[in-house]
Amino acid sequence: MRAPIAGPPINTLTTSRRHAQVSTWPCGTPDAAFVLRLRGREREPRKLAALAEVSERLIGIDGTPQTFRYIEAGRRWAAVRRTDRLTITITGHAVEVDQLKLALVDDPPRDLLGPNTR
Numbered sequence: 876m877r878a879p880i881a882g883p884p885i886n887t888l889t890t891s892r893r894h895a896q897v898s899t900w901p902c903g904t905p906d907a908a909f910v911l912r913l914r915g916r917e918r919e920p921r922k923l924a925a926l927a928e929v930s931e932r933l934i935g936i937d938g939t940p941q942t943f944r945y946i947e948a949g950r951r952w953a954a955v956r957r958t959d960r961l962t963i964t965i966t967g968h969a970v971e972v973d974q975l976k977l978a979l980v981d982d983p984p985r986d987l988l989g990p991n992t993r
Contacts, residue, residue, distance in 0.1 A: 923948040934965075936977045945972065 927948040933940040934954060943954040943963075951968040965975070980986040 920948065920951075932972055934972065934975050934977060936963075937979055 924946070927946045929944055929946050931942050932945040932954060934943050934956075935941070941956055943956045943965075945954045946952065951966070952972060953964065953966045954972060955965075956963045963977075965972075965977075
């Protein structure tokens with residue numbers, strides 16, 4: 876059997892001269908209210924993404940401009956380019972897509988981390 880929790884009953888209404896307030900649950904909010912708040916936070920970015928328009932942007936790969944499908948929602952964006960053998964997906968925020976300079980690499984571990992990485 877669990878020991879009773881000390882203190883006033885949970886979710887009771889208390890009144891003072893200045894205001895009326897509902898006492899808080901032990902974690903600050905009831906579980907249902909917490910879940911609703913989280914879902915509300917998730918809905919806003921999804922709404923922005925759903926309403927965003929898809930366009931095309933040029934992004935340089937090895938100095939040659941290539942066409943990417945581009946979408947922007949708020950300050951976040953994504954760009955995708957598909958070829959027969961490769962899909963390039965780039966996501967970002969707080970950086971302008973026009974600042975990107977991409978390069979193809981033959982051996983990513985060697986080219987990005989150095990020759991002694993294997």
